[in-house]
Amino acid sequence: MSSEAIHSTDSDNSSSDVDEHELERRIEERVRYRQVHTNGSASSIKLVRPSSTHSNATTGTAHTMDEFARLRQQRAHLRRNNARLFDGSNSPQNISIYGFLLGIVCGGGLVFAMLCEPTWEIPQFGLFLAALALFHFLEYLATALFNPDTLTLDSYLINHSPHYHAAHAAALIEFVIEYYFFPSWKSFGLINFIGLALVIVGQASRTIAMFSARHNFSHHIADSKDEDHVLVTHGIYSIMRHPSYFGFFWWAVGIQFLMLNPICLVLFIYWLHRFFDERIAYEEYTLLRFFGDEWTTYKAKTPTWMPLIP
16 A cells, blocks of 8 residues: 655645645644643643643634634635546545446446347346446445445555456457457357356355455455454355455456456466465465464365465
């Protein structure tokens, strides 16, 4: 997870074009909570400027509260005048529009699959759109339920990585080209049903894993152990070590079966295995540091159920 450096200044003058991060910094800098102790016990809480002394605390408090209100009003004004969509910021409008569009894609995909005309016998395309939209929605929902403190626009995983976007683009390109030149190859049949079953099993496994791990689940591998971090071994975790990885692996492979993409099927299996082999090795290294013998015992009796990853 990357952090952004914010240039700080001690000036009291706030220009109208200052950005929202700078306003947040100024509010945090100017407003402090200080506990005033009387005979060793806390008697009151006062808002004071960092430079104020106890003798002028009352004046400093009033001035700071006025300053605080002014900065809050300026930030609200900035938000109203700079409200944008699709700018990548973690704003309510972006979060709502992402959810709305995912709903349209999911619903539209299902309608396309059900009402596909005989001359367009490719319901798998609609099912692919529905599965993709549902996947991203459930990623956000699980984070919102169990890790609200880390919830951002990126929790949708739509902006996952350039590699992720390239993989789906390649799958769509292969599907369109093969359907254009060899439409009979894309006729819906047994292989498509197998792919759909893998997609359902994969999505169910990943979602159940997130709901079982609850706050212990994260989209990022933890390098340090939190106080409330526990080793989850119940539910689906009693059957496999990494059910969320298992779920995504078979979901992605199932998509290629569903779309009848032979080239991307081979490429997806190769790259997914390579990615998860490295990721699981590193994650299990951290889990061994966190939980020691508890992890060793759990790992010895619980497989991953992923090909070539014991």
